[in-house]
Amino acid sequence: MAEALRSVYFWLFFNLSIIFLCSSQNENEFIYNNGFHEANLQLDEISIIHHDGLLQLTNTSKRQAGHALYPFPFKLNTSSAESLSFSTNFVFAIVPESDKIGGHGIAFFISPSMDFSKAVPSSYLGLFNTTENGLPEKQILAVEFDTVQSPELHDINGNHVGIDVNSLVSKDSATATYYSNGEGKKKSLMLMSGDPIEAWIDYDGGEKLLNVTISPIGITKPERPLLSTPLNLSDVLLDSMYVGFSAATGEITSDQYVLGWSFNRSGQAQNLDASKLPPVPAKKKASKKPGVLVIALIVIGVAQLLIVVIVAAYIVWKKKYEEVCEDWEKEYGPQRFPYKNLYNATKGFKDKELIGKGGFGKVYRGVLPSNEQIAVKRVSHDSKQGMKEFVAEIVSMGRLRHRNLVQLRGYCRRKGEFILVYDYMPNGSLEKVLYSNTEQPLNWFQRFRIIRGIASGLLYLHEEWEQVVIHRDIKPGNVLLDAELNGRLSDFGLAKLYDHGSNPQTTNLLGTVGYLAPELIRTGKATTATDVFAFGAFMLEVACGRRPIEQQGDGVVGLVEWITNCWRGGAIIDASDWRLEGIYSEEHMELVLKLGLFCSHPNPAARPNMRQVMQYLDGDATLPDISPDSSSIEVFITSNEASNSGMSFPSLFEISSSNQTMSISNS
Known part of the structure; x- marks a missing residue:
């Protein structure tokens, strides 16, 4: 039994030791020499591993970026610049859509993050975006193999290798070439040839030097690097970093591949065996150029479509702004x-x-x-x-x-x-201010000034302009207040003009219920006297803060009748708006209420004209002395109550409850 236990312990110790050794090796380096079959790489949606182990970063989709990263971070010794060293060896291929065009390129990078969701493709190679490019806090080192010249990034040409630190504006760059061993001659190398290209990137922390070397596959590593750039990467990299590849396409596209890859965080990376690497797919054959006839037909079709679009857009535009x-x-x-x-x-x-x-x-x-x-x-x-x-x-x-x-x-x-x-008019209508529950109530000075102003405006319309103008819809809703709360009569949409000394010809009943003179309802004929009647209702409404006709329960109460009852009760000024809180000139309040009653007299001949109204308001004339119990007032009230004869009372009051404007043809 004890012997058996010793055997089990030995087996566990041996296997754990092997696992520890493997783990230690994986923490320092890795190599993928037979393709990426068993590689546990971190890939995004566009990158794939083919059945033969070939890693494809991008395809011919436009404006795409692909990434492949070793899934575990490497612990780099950045605390001491001299001890920070690493090496990588890989083979890549860029296969363009045709022999002459392709893009954009591929980059090997070291980054503190695996998240490149905010990066953009095209010239930024899926590593940065316009706002992040150049930020020191990105802490990214990249070596780019770029096939497109981007002027905004100061690229030297469309076939270059560049060393990038936190930016796609390269610290150092050179046209893609290599030095042959022995001869030492510089030879050109086309990155988008579609042929495999081998690259070596070596950093020596002691010398603070980054070397980049490239050559066609199958050639011994050139002794002279393409780029040899002084860099102190201890100021750039963190202790924990990821390594990987990024590739991108733009409006022009390429298939971009990685055939093999080795990396060592503290020494020389293992060499790749070219004979074991998966092959690169053959170039796509360029399609035959369309004939002259086909091109001509396409141009004609596009031109016709463009004409149709322009004509349709013009018709829509013309219809939108069409006038009579x-x-x-x-x-x-x-x-x-x-x-x-x-x-x-x-x-x-x-x-x-x-x-x-x-x-x-x-x-x-x-x-x-x-x-x-x-x-x-x-x-x-x-x-x-x-x-x-x-x-x-x-x-x-x-x-x-x-x-x-x-x-x-x-x-x-x-x-x-x-x-x-x-x-x-910035302060809106008088009606809105008069009946608002939120705005400051108008004081008596403001109300009297508004009444006098509208009276002055009506005098101008009736007597002082070159023609007589009948407004036909005088009410608080059609009186607007300017920035200083002066009243201005508005809305001349119903107004009628005629020459002085002639008679108006209109026979349409237009106006608002509560402001319609009784003779206007009977005949449909508007005159300056019907404007005076409406102005009388307007004066009473402004002074009392009540509409000419108000619904109360199942019945209605006329403002003229209510004011007269207050007058009979002892003081006509009791009809004043309670929101004034008694702050007003009693003389002026009594004048406005009595003058409003006279202007609203059922007999047009008994009403004053607007010149007389102005004289009363300015104190240049005295109102007739009439008692609320006199026979003339009795007739006045009775006539006003019946002023809507010719139409049923319920329909009139139903309309008046919402203060709608009425338009009725008088046959």
Whole structure:
């Protein structure tokens, strides 16, 4: 029994000793002389080992990089420059697609990492990228065998050997040649010949010298190296480093192979036996050049395709910016904006540039090339009926100039669409500010200034311009606030013009429920008096912070009736907006509320005109003294309650609850 145990112990000791010796040898050197059949190399997706043991790093795929690394790091003694030495011997071949072109090349490298996922192919050989190239922290030594001249990397030519330290800009390089033994003559060597080439790389830490030698396979190692470069690699390499090969292709490609490889980290690498190495695949035969007829047909086909693409692109471009422009519009040149300019100004009418929308279209913020800000309103239209007259009116209104009017700068027409261009008002609409739960409420001074400003603008439209302009849609939503919160009347899309002393001919009911005069609903005929009625509703809304008609439960409450009830209750100023917190001039508040009631009188003949309104607001005239219990007020309230006769009350109130703009033809 004891004898048997001794035999087992001896067998284990012997085998462990063999394993230890093998491990020690593997830690210092290796050799692959019969191909890479049993090699446990670290390969990436593009690199493969053929059945005969041939290692292929790249194929003729464009812009690819292949890598093959010995799977275990070597312990290099970098603590002392004199003790850092290594040697490697390998055979490689670069087989181009044809006899004349090929690329890019192959490199032997020593690296602290096996990860080259961020490296790029082509001239960077799968080792670096544009941002990493030249960084000292990469700590990579490479010897490149490059078949393409890359000017950006200062390559000397398209057939060179280079020594690279942390960069593909070589420390030293030379045209691929070798020195024959005995004769000592330099002989040329084509790296992309497709023939096997043997390389020796030896570093002596004591001399701090790196030698690179090459020759055709089967020739004894030349005594004189191609490159002999002084280098202190102890400043470059780490104690633990990987060794391997990298190869890359670009727009021009090659098959790149390694036939055999030996390495020694502390002495001379073992020599390879050329007779045992796997063969290199034969060169691919160049395909016959196409005939002149084939080339001509290809050129014609490409030209025809190019013409079709250009025509199609032009049609798409033209459709994108297509406008409707008739001969009679030429006289309006300065007022007409090219659609392309408006498209670019609004960034393609993107939703993020949308600043408002209503029943007649959407409004976008735009910036012209001059950095001027504009508001661009897109209005749909379905026919050409009356278009010439409509455009003429729009252009005429573009000549309006008043500090309390938003300047209409011009227009553009497309199929089914009309576009108006205004000055941009940075603080948006009065309606938005008046009913905002987040913005600071307007104080009484600001509100009174806005009321007076809009009154001044309406006086200009009704009496002071060369023609009479009826706005037809006066409401807080159409009053915009400039940078100083001055009110400016906007949106002249519904406006009508006629000569002084004549009568307007329009018979279309247009406007917004709550601001429509009773005679306008009956006849559809807009006048300056209907504008005054709407302005009266506007004044009351600004002072009270309430809409002209509001839904309350199952019923509705009219603002005129509510104000009158406050007046009967003892003080008309009780109707003022609670958000003012009583901070206002009672005299001015009472004036605005009573004047709003007079402007909203059901009888157009009883309403003041805009010149009289301005006189009342400026204190140049005194309002008539009317009691809330007088018969005239009773008639006033009753008539206002019935001002929407001709349409059913439920439908009107249903519309008014969302403050929509109404457009009804009056037959």
